[in-house]
Structure formats: structure tokens, C-alpha cells
Amino acid sequence: MKYLEAFRDGGIARTLAEALRREVQPGRAYAFMEFCGGHTHAISRYGVEDLLPPELRLIHGPGCPVCVLPTGRIEQVLRLALDRPVTLCVYGDTLRVPAAGGMSLLKARAMGADVRMIYSAMDALALAQREPVRQVVFFAIGFETTTPPTALVVREAARLGLSNFSVLCCHVLTPPAIRAIAEGGEGGGAALIDGFIGPAHVSTVIGTRPYAPFAAGFRKPVVIAGFEPLDVMQAIRMLVRQVNEGRAEVENEFTRAVTADGNLKAQALMAEVFTLREDFEWRGLGILPRSALRLADAFSGFDAERRFGLEYSPIPDHKGCECAAVLRGVTRARDCRLFGTVCTPETPVGACMVSSEGACAAYYAYGRSRDPGAAAA
Amino acid sequence: MKSVYVRPLDLRSGHVDLAHGGGGRAMQQLIGEVFRRAFDNPWLVRGDDGAVLPALAPGERLVVSTDSHVVSPLFFPGGDIGSLSVHGTLNDVAVMGARPLYLSVGFILEEGFPLADLLRIAESMGRAAADAGVAIVTGDTKVVERGKGDGVFITTTGMGALPADRELSGAFARPGDAVLVSGTLGEHGMAIMAQREGLTFEGDLRSDSAALHGLAAAVLEASPGLRLMRDPTRGGLAATLNEIARQSTVGIVLEESALPVSQAVAAACEFLGLDPLNLASEGRLLAVCPGAEAAPLLAALRAHPLGRQAALIGEVVADERCFVQMQTMLGGRRMVDWLAGEPLPRIC
Known part of the structure; x- marks a missing residue:
């Protein structure tokens, strides 16, 4: 713990803040997007923005696993849990993601669906082993951080020859999402953002190389940063320097965990077990080609979509919900009409209000006291 | 007259069954051998439907608070559902500024619950109450079918005396x-x-x-x-x-x-x-x-x-x-x- 506290030290934070104030050029505005929900959470949780000079603005990105799940995927898994005799294992955050008509996995559970909250993919596999009469489905979501553990359990299930275990794979990839953000669409994109705070845990797996073509192609600096608040501040300082010097490079602030190559074993494992989907719908970013994974043909027996013949059909989001624009960095959480009124963490309308890493939930829980109109209620 | 032999409860390997909540002799036996023994006080020993408690000192007011305990696991480092059900409720009374005096307790037991665990929980409650100088003066036991509960649920109500001049809120x-x-x-x-x-x-x-x-x-x-x-x-x-x-x-x-x-x-x-x-x-x-x-x-x-x-x-x-x-x-x-x-x- 001593180790972690060093990355939250108020004295160092003050020094960094002073350095930032000196280094930002007067009259110039800097807008940086932190891609990861982990960063969004750390920024809000430690009040990082209070220490930044007014020239600097942080834009919360889409890197929150549950936030980017489109309603259609939630609906798909809801139907599976409600209509088929399965035991669905999910990560906690997915329980409250809203589907159409105010439904969620939590509500499905109250209606009798067998939905279990798990902490790791291994828990789902262990359940399938323990209770062979049950059809256990693991709802696998997340970026490259949670993907290798899913690969491991699939391979293990294959080794054990389990016939009652399958995976509904919604793992998504970071680089296509960053690219989509930079390409923009409706008022967003590269014009809006001067640089990116790159993912921490994701980069431990994929390394720093995958960001290079992006930084060069879009002329946007990327600084990979750890999830502690001083990591974020240091990364911001590195971004400011790049912008000031007209550079657009991939730099690594998180050298204590991230290398250029990343975790080659994990990458090999993912390549063995998964293959690219042709396309995948993201909340906020639309349908992105080659942006998500499904099980490779050698493991298709464990693919829940095949086993249960699940079709995918997109479902439009709630009309008033601006999650899509929030995820692209075009709209701030507090500017959504639904924010804090009908959309709260207790009754989320959009996915960004669900996970503590979501831009809306983070602002609701940690920041809304800044709004003159807000009340604690 | 023949003396009646009642087989004692098997507190080592026996289990709660539906008869223990049925209002008959089995329930009386459970109350007697487990709860009355663990909570031992004159009000319980009388075996009436309610406890008659002495009046408070002049000017004192009665503070009442109730709490249900459904913790899982039942036993954990630093305590168990029994001690927790005593502490939780008497703390609610104490933070009101009152002197905790009495507790009442309701047990909902699941059929099949090991009697040894029940005894352990009851003894833990008895100890926690005695340490705090509080008496468990009345109680109730119900048994639900297997699968309709999670071992044991305990509801306790605490009563305490608040001095005339004290008001916290x-x-x-x-x-x-x-x-x-x-x-x-x-x-x-x-x-x-x-x-x-x-x-x-x-x-x-x-x-x-x-x-x-x-x-x-x-x-x-x-x-x-x-x-x-x-x-x-x-x-x-x-x-x-x-x-x-x-x-x-x-x-x-x-x-x-x-x-x-x-x-x-x-x-x-x-x-x-x-x-x-x-x-x-x-x-x-x-x-x-x-x-x-x-x-x-x-x-x-x-x-x-x-x-x-x-x-x-x-x-x-x-x-x-x-x-x-x-x-x-x-x-x-x-x-x-x-x-x-x-x-x-x-x-x-």
C-alpha cells in the first residue's frame, strides 16, 4: 500500500500542477481524451481536474466495458437468460445495464432467470465443472484486459471436454475504437481532441506498438498512463509537451508495467482462441469493422451464439439518452437532459450511468456537487 | 406416576426439523435446551408470553430499535451472526444516547440447519448480551421448509433508557x-x-x-x-x-x-x-x-x-x-x- 500511496501524494501533485501551469501556453486550449474508464474513475475519484490549469480540458472516452455494450447485446443475453434453461455468469457491472423497456439482468434475475455474479472467468468454469447438469454460459465482455482470462477458460473447457459450458463473447478491441473516435463523425473526432491518454491495463497486454500507426496517421500524441492520479498528471504533462513541440508520438508513462511488445503469451493465447468478427455494434460508435472477437472455429463448440442459435439485432437507444455522444466525447455527461433527472445510478437509462468507470456515473458520484443546480438528494 | 423420559436434543449432529417450530413439545425442548440455557435470565425462565419489565426512572424515556440479520457466511473472523445480532441492535440504541437494557429476538430457522451451529450462535448471543449487561428477555422461533431460508435469520429489538435531559439526532x-x-x-x-x-x-x-x-x-x-x-x-x-x-x-x-x-x-x-x-x-x-x-x-x-x-x-x-x-x-x-x-x- 505504501507503494500505491506514492502515486497519490499531494506534495508531488502540487509540484506537477505547478509545472503544468508553467508549461501550458497562454491562450492555447488543450483537450485530451482519456480513453479508459479506469482513468475516468481515477480522475474523478481523486479530483485531478481541480489541479489542472484552466487551459486544460479532459474528455472522457469510451473505454468502459459495459458502456460500449449496445442495447441489442443486452437484449440478446436477456433473452438467453429468460427463455433458455441456462445459468448465466456475468461480471457485476453488467447486471444493471439497461435494455429496452427498463429491463436489466438484475430484473431478469428477480423474474426467475438464473443469473450469477462472478469475479473471474474461472468462477464460471468451476460452476460448470461442479454442476454438470447445468448449462453454464459466461457473458464475456471487456477490452484486451479481460480477454486473456476468457481465452484461458475456453481452452481449459476444451481440454476437459465440458459439454455444459459456453461463452457469449462480446470482447472488443481498443485500437479500432480509438481510431473511430479520431475519425469522429458528428462534431467529434480529431478536430476536438489534441491528444490521448492511452490505456493502462489494456496496454500491458497489447503493448505500445498498436498505437503508433494511429498517432502518426491522425497526428495525435498518445501517452500510455497508469491508473493512479499522479500517472495521469504526468501523462498530461507529457501530452502538453508534445503538443507544444508539435510532436505526435506514442510515449509511455506507465513503464513500470507496459512494454513496447506487451504480453506476448497473452497475445498468443488470444490469437489461438479468438478470431476477429467481421463487424460489431458499439454503443456510441456504431458498427465498427474488425473491432471485436468471437471464438475461433477450433473452439466454436463453446460459442454460446452457435450453441443456442442466437441472432443479433440492433435496438435503438432511448431517445433522450446521449450516451452515444458522451462516449464519443462530443457531449459532457452533465449536458445530457436525462442526467441526474430520470437517469441516475439507481435507475440508469444509458450504460454510461452504470459502471463507476462510465463518464456519467463517475460525474454523478464524484463531481455533480460542482453544478450549481444539483442537489445531493 | 411413571417418569417421562425425553430424549435430549442431539446438539452434536442433529438438525432443525419442522417440529421445532410447530408449537409443540419439540419447540419447547429447543427453546429450553438451546435458547433459555444460552440467554439465561429470570424473564425467560418464567416462560410467559411476554416479559414484564420494570418501569424506567422518572423522566427517562424508552428508546427502541430493531434490526434483522441475514449475514452470509454465518461465522466469520471476528464474530458470527449471533454476536452481530446483539451488537448491531444494541449499538443502534446506544448511539441514540440511551443505556441499552433489554433485547427481544426472533429466529427464522431453515429446516435441516445443524443444531450444533444453532447452539454456537445462541451461546455467542448470550455471551455478547451478558458482556454488554443486556438481557434477552423474550423471543420467538419459526422454522421454514428447506430451501425457503438461508440457515438462520435473526431479528433483534433493543430497548434502552434515555435520560430526561438528553436529545441526540x-x-x-x-x-x-x-x-x-x-x-x-x-x-x-x-x-x-x-x-x-x-x-x-x-x-x-x-x-x-x-x-x-x-x-x-x-x-x-x-x-x-x-x-x-x-x-x-x-x-x-x-x-x-x-x-x-x-x-x-x-x-x-x-x-x-x-x-x-x-x-x-x-x-x-x-x-x-x-x-x-x-x-x-x-x-x-x-x-x-x-x-x-x-x-x-x-x-x-x-x-x-x-x-x-x-x-x-x-x-x-x-x-x-x-x-x-x-x-x-x-x-x-x-x-x-x-x-x-x-x-x-x-x-x-
Whole structure:
């Protein structure tokens, strides 16, 4: 713990803040997007923005696993849990993601669906082993951080020859999402953002190389940063320097965990077990080609979509919900009409209000006291 | 006349069955051999439908509080559902400023529950009550079919005497008041969570479950102007402070660096992505007193065995919007909100 506290030290934070104030050029505005929900959470949780000079603005990105799940995927898994005799294992955050008509996995559970909250993919596999009469489905979501553990359990299930275990794979990839953000669409994109705070845990797996073509192609600096608040501040300082010097490079602030190559074993494992989907719908970013994974043909027996013949059909989001624009960095959480009124963490309308890493939930829980109109209620 | 032989309960390997809640001889036997023995006091021994309690002293008022306990696992480091059901309820009475006197208890047992576990729980309750000088004067037992309960649920109601001139309430906090807590946060919540999930961490994760009436008495003595006391259980300190802010229509500002959190809880929170402010304590007392009384109150808390790690953690400020905020270690400020839903770990 001593180790972690060093990355939250108020004295160092003050020094960094002073350095930032000196280094930002007067009259110039800097807008940086932190891609990861982990960063969004750390920024809000430690009040990082209070220490930044007014020239600097942080834009919360889409890197929150549950936030980017489109309603259609939630609906798909809801139907599976409600209509088929399965035991669905999910990560906690997915329980409250809203589907159409105010439904969620939590509500499905109250209606009798067998939905279990798990902490790791291994828990789902262990359940399938323990209770062979049950059809256990693991709802696998997340970026490259949670993907290798899913690969491991699939391979293990294959080794054990389990016939009652399958995976509904919604793992998504970071680089296509960053690219989509930079390409923009409706008022967003590269014009809006001067640089990116790159993912921490994701980069431990994929390394720093995958960001290079992006930084060069879009002329946007990327600084990979750890999830502690001083990591974020240091990364911001590195971004400011790049912008000031007209550079657009991939730099690594998180050298204590991230290398250029990343975790080659994990990458090999993912390549063995998964293959690219042709396309995948993201909340906020639309349908992105080659942006998500499904099980490779050698493991298709464990693919829940095949086993249960699940079709995918997109479902439009709630009309008033601006999650899509929030995820692209075009709209701030507090500017959504639904924010804090009908959309709260207790009754989320959009996915960004669900996970503590979501831009809306983070602002609701940690920041809304800044709004003159807000009340604690 | 023939003497009747009644086979004693098999307290080693027997189980609760439906007859134990049926109102017949089996129930009488369970009450006699388990509860009456563990709780031993003159009211229970009389075996009437209710307990006739003596009148309070003139001017004293009766404080009543009730709490149901459904904790899982039933046994955990630092306590069990039995001791918890005593501490939890008598603490609610104690933080009202009252002297806890009596408890009533309702058991809902699941068919098949091991009698040995029930005895262990009852004895733990008896010990906790005796240690606190409180008598369990009346009770009830029901048995539900297998699968309709989770072993045992325990509801306790506590009664205590509040002196004539004393009034504490969550509505009494005023700007300028000091906020103190009697010790490290979230030990109970984290001990339960770690046990439930089979997590092992370095260091000692134990529930802080304890009876707070002695500590509460010390607080009352040290702070004549005391506004209120609370025990931050479910929802943790964050929920308790938000309740107070709302009741009193004030804001509260915490100092993160002043929050007492043990190494073990801090490490486990990091691992699970949880905030110690949202985790339950079962043996910690929160006090709000006029700013001028903060120093003597802190000294009194620290002088008590249950308050060695007490800390002054924040102050009450004027804020009609009732926000609880925290000055972070980093030097920023953030809100401290209620927790939404269950405390769920982050997934990446």
C-alpha cells in the first residue's frame, strides 16, 4: 500500500500542477481524451481536474466495458437468460445495464432467470465443472484486459471436454475504437481532441506498438498512463509537451508495467482462441469493422451464439439518452437532459450511468456537487 | 406416576426439523435446551408470553430499535451472526444516547440447519448480551421448509433508557461542527466480502463487530454539547454522512488523509475496486460535536479501548444542497455519494 500511496501524494501533485501551469501556453486550449474508464474513475475519484490549469480540458472516452455494450447485446443475453434453461455468469457491472423497456439482468434475475455474479472467468468454469447438469454460459465482455482470462477458460473447457459450458463473447478491441473516435463523425473526432491518454491495463497486454500507426496517421500524441492520479498528471504533462513541440508520438508513462511488445503469451493465447468478427455494434460508435472477437472455429463448440442459435439485432437507444455522444466525447455527461433527472445510478437509462468507470456515473458520484443546480438528494 | 423420559436434543449432529417450530413439545425442548440455557435470565425462565419489565426512572424515556440479520457466511473472523445480532441492535440504541437494557429476538430457522451451529450462535448471543449487561428477555422461533431460508435469520429489538435531559439526532448537525470516527473503517464489510469470495489477503481481515455502549458513554461525558452519534453500518460512512447532511440540511467536508483505514482493508479495496467509505463497520462510532469540543472528544475516544485509532475526519459546513465532499490526498475535491446498488467490484 505504501507503494500505491506514492502515486497519490499531494506534495508531488502540487509540484506537477505547478509545472503544468508553467508549461501550458497562454491562450492555447488543450483537450485530451482519456480513453479508459479506469482513468475516468481515477480522475474523478481523486479530483485531478481541480489541479489542472484552466487551459486544460479532459474528455472522457469510451473505454468502459459495459458502456460500449449496445442495447441489442443486452437484449440478446436477456433473452438467453429468460427463455433458455441456462445459468448465466456475468461480471457485476453488467447486471444493471439497461435494455429496452427498463429491463436489466438484475430484473431478469428477480423474474426467475438464473443469473450469477462472478469475479473471474474461472468462477464460471468451476460452476460448470461442479454442476454438470447445468448449462453454464459466461457473458464475456471487456477490452484486451479481460480477454486473456476468457481465452484461458475456453481452452481449459476444451481440454476437459465440458459439454455444459459456453461463452457469449462480446470482447472488443481498443485500437479500432480509438481510431473511430479520431475519425469522429458528428462534431467529434480529431478536430476536438489534441491528444490521448492511452490505456493502462489494456496496454500491458497489447503493448505500445498498436498505437503508433494511429498517432502518426491522425497526428495525435498518445501517452500510455497508469491508473493512479499522479500517472495521469504526468501523462498530461507529457501530452502538453508534445503538443507544444508539435510532436505526435506514442510515449509511455506507465513503464513500470507496459512494454513496447506487451504480453506476448497473452497475445498468443488470444490469437489461438479468438478470431476477429467481421463487424460489431458499439454503443456510441456504431458498427465498427474488425473491432471485436468471437471464438475461433477450433473452439466454436463453446460459442454460446452457435450453441443456442442466437441472432443479433440492433435496438435503438432511448431517445433522450446521449450516451452515444458522451462516449464519443462530443457531449459532457452533465449536458445530457436525462442526467441526474430520470437517469441516475439507481435507475440508469444509458450504460454510461452504470459502471463507476462510465463518464456519467463517475460525474454523478464524484463531481455533480460542482453544478450549481444539483442537489445531493 | 411413571417418569417421562425425553430424549435430549442431539446438539452434536442433529438438525432443525419442522417440529421445532410447530408449537409443540419439540419447540419447547429447543427453546429450553438451546435458547433459555444460552440467554439465561429470570424473564425467560418464567416462560410467559411476554416479559414484564420494570418501569424506567422518572423522566427517562424508552428508546427502541430493531434490526434483522441475514449475514452470509454465518461465522466469520471476528464474530458470527449471533454476536452481530446483539451488537448491531444494541449499538443502534446506544448511539441514540440511551443505556441499552433489554433485547427481544426472533429466529427464522431453515429446516435441516445443524443444531450444533444453532447452539454456537445462541451461546455467542448470550455471551455478547451478558458482556454488554443486556438481557434477552423474550423471543420467538419459526422454522421454514428447506430451501425457503438461508440457515438462520435473526431479528433483534433493543430497548434502552434515555435520560430526561438528553436529545441526540441526525438533524442537529450545524456548520462548524466537527466529525469524528472511533476507528478504522470498513473492517466488517471487507471481512465478510473476503470470506464470501474466498479471498485471502495479507494481514488480518477481521470484523470489528463490538458493543459500543461503553464508548458511547465516554463520548457523552466528554462532549456535553454532542449533536449526534451514529454507527456506520450498511452503506458505510458515506451513507451515514449523507443521511446526516440531509437530516440537518448541511454539507460535510471530509479530509481523506485523516480517514483511518487499516492496511488490510486498504489493500483489499484496491484489489476489488471498492471504497472503504462504502463498507460497513459494526463496531465503530461516528460523532458530531461542536467544533470547540472536538479536541477533548478525540482524547476521550482515544483513551477508550475501542477508540484507540479515533480520528477527527471532517467538518460540517453550510450547504443547503446537502453535499458530502472530500478533500482528496492528491489535493482535489470530490463528492462522497451514496453507493448505488450492491458494492460491486470493477471488472478491469
